[in-house]
Amino acid sequence: MRSLRQVVDRSLPNKESAYDLCLFAIGYERRARHIAETFTPNPRLRLACAFPDGKSLSYDENYRWFTNAGYKASEISDKEFDSWWASALNSASSSSNENKVTIGVDVSCFNRYKLAAIIDGIRKHSSPKELVVDFWYSLAQYSPPSEEATINHHVGPVHNSFAGWFADAELPIAAVVGLGYEQDKALGAVEHLQVDNVWAFLPQSPIHEYEQQVRTANATLLSSISQIHCMNYALHFPIETLVSLKSLCVSLSQENNLVLLPFGPKLFTLECLLVATLLPELSVWRVSAGANLTPSERLPSEHVFSFCTTWRQQP
């Protein structure tokens, strides 16, 4: 098992950026190809993961773009993803002549299960080489939230490896909740878990319309918890968010069983997963309608964020 050793800022890639492996998702959103298309990183191994469902909107266009750009596009279900990703990491490691493997992952359009599997695969990768992984995130242009009623398919740990471990089941549960702009979604999850101690993270970004919508969608939850339990985090400063999140989780897990509920931007989900690799007793959950969700188009904005992580085998 390898551990996360370092997190640093990293500028966005360009065509000179040489990676051993880059991974993108072929989703139905236009922004699925935005980073690859705009910044044209230059990996030896080009992988694009397509999904078995949701093949509408910009999906076909994205699929064509990636294949024309030399990416190996493979349709991989959630069930198949863990082993597929492990195999991809093995290929990247074995073909790298350096003592480290450089990887770039665009997290914008992966579902939360696959995001968790990506992180899990990285930490379980058996090669002795250091893994240096850049994570990229494309913030979507603002569009109002869907008013479609959804039926949840999954309410539970995002991935079996992130179910956490509560040594003492009698400790009270605390929840750290990243807020999104789906009406009362966070509130429902908190109620489902019967949590008393709730800490909310509100996303702030250069696109200000989101913030008001998030506050409106979570008005009941926000009015129900103490102001000191409400924390703003800046999407454009992911490392600061990671540090704050980790600090809070360390503190809460002294006397609570801790569950992270990362709604909202996928970047926050990624940050929660990274914290969970450092604090494996905590649990990261997702609430998902899965294939029941009607796809909706999300166009890329001009804002892209990135940071770099380094992973080494534990002694």
Add this chain to the structure above:
Amino acid sequence: MDQSPSIFESFNARNLAPTQVAKTFVPQEQYSKLAKRCHSMLIGPRGSGKTTLLKMLQPQALEVWEHTRAQEFRSRVDFSGVFIASDVSWGRQREAIGDGKLDESTHEQVSRALFTTHVLKALVNCMIFRTSAQPASASNQFRRANISLDRETQLVTALSAAWHVKPDLPSLFALRIALYRRQSEIRELAGREVTLGIEGRPDRLASLPFLFLHFVDAVSIATNAFNDFSNESDAKWALLFDELELAPKWIVDQLILAVRSVDDTLLFKLAMSPVSSYEYPEALKQVAGPAPGQDYEPIPLWYVEKHEPYLFCEALWNRMLAERELPPNSPNEVLGESYSEFSKEAKRIGQSAYQSNARIARSFRDLAKRDSTFRQYLHTKAIDPERLDQVLPKKGDEIVRKIAPLVLFREYFRGHELKAAAQATKRSRKVAEIYGGAESLFAITEGNPRWFIGMLGVLFEKLDPENMKISPQQQARAVEVTAERFVALLRTIPTAIPKVRGQPISIDSIVRRIGEFFEDRAIVAPFVAEPPATFRVPPIIDKDLRSSLDKALNAGAFVYIPDEGAELFLRSISGKRFRLSYLLAPLYHLPLRLGTEASLSSILLGNANDGPKSGDLLDGLRG
């Protein structure tokens, strides 16, 4: 900086130590039943108080509990309660052990070992409490045991051998630590087995005797040993299992059968949601299985009629005021009378409830002016709304009194046009002040301690001790927030995807359709004296739809209305009658009453005929 307490800190017994639960505990009839020396099955939806009741059987809670009846219960409870915690997150972790990569049989074996360890830890915790020195400040003593160090050593040595565990020292504390270590070892074992694969697995697992411990046997050995070493040869122990609807089937099967165990040192107190009580038909239906009234006592934790939880709510009210050092004002003094308590109003002002300036008379007159169908109804009954006080006593009792609550609501909502306003905002419905007042507010909480304390706790924090009044607006807002939280929960519950007329329908949509149907019949449709306010599930029903209804019932969205003579213990939802929780009534402008019944088929399929047998069973409702 806002230091106001979180509504989520209001009350959840799951997150409280037993001594904390005891601080606010108010005993109810169900607690008396649970405290008996017999097996019990506590059945109720979320928040109905199951965890609280179980935790109050623990010796640490009973010892510190201060209440006028506390000593009575300390005398009656002649067993040591061992609370075995459970919750949805812990349950999911148990499911995920081995990262989901173990074969089913190994996963179950590992899961059993984990569960057994969990139970044994709870037992040792209880033993530690009983053998610890009582704090000097404690005024009562409850089930403290006197065991010398020598005997403790012998006890721990015996248990270590029986449980295949190796504490670092022969003490109960060290035994508990060893069990924590055992938990971690089981988790590591699962991970190791994933890596090693299936080859050689049976031999590897066979070499670990703790994997084959049976939790009932392991507990029985320990309780008998403790009794011997503490010279309490006839002492009983109660295993208090919470949230059994989250437990794997094999646990519940074994527990239900264990009530017929020959070991009479053990009692089993099982808490579960209404659905789980019949989702394990094998155990319940077996000839050898237990039968209600014989081996265990079923204790339902819900109320059919709105007045039933009043006394309990009032006792909880008093307790909450006392805890906050607020003046002991009555609920009516602080919250006011409810809108529908027209008799009380009349009594208070010393006049007939039907006098022309009384609320009910005004409502009759106003509704008759607005609603021609109501006018027509009164005409057929020869009742003049302008002269209500001249209605003959018999007719007044039979007709006027019966329809008065409905008239009040119908007139209120037709007059205030809230329905139109609510339809304009799709996201939430404002709660009308008509639902304020002690009687209504208590009914709305359904006697559900979590809802009650959650709602009232926040209101009390804003209460000025000099002016002990909570305005109708504040009450309405509190109900609104509680209802919103509840609806958010209903939306979150994962389900299969039932369909009605080929269209997927979620739990909250089912609830909404039912609510809107009853709203239409009570407020909008032509006036009838007894519009439907309950529904009956068809005898045959699509399994996905049934699953969604089950979950709604477990969450507390529906309340079971047993037919006359039917047992309270719900074995199947099919063919049964339910009402919406009164917590949801304000969202759909419903009076807090039972009403006649409609077929769920009619409601979901939109048939005009409301009768209980109406409507064909169409797609999505046929099993």
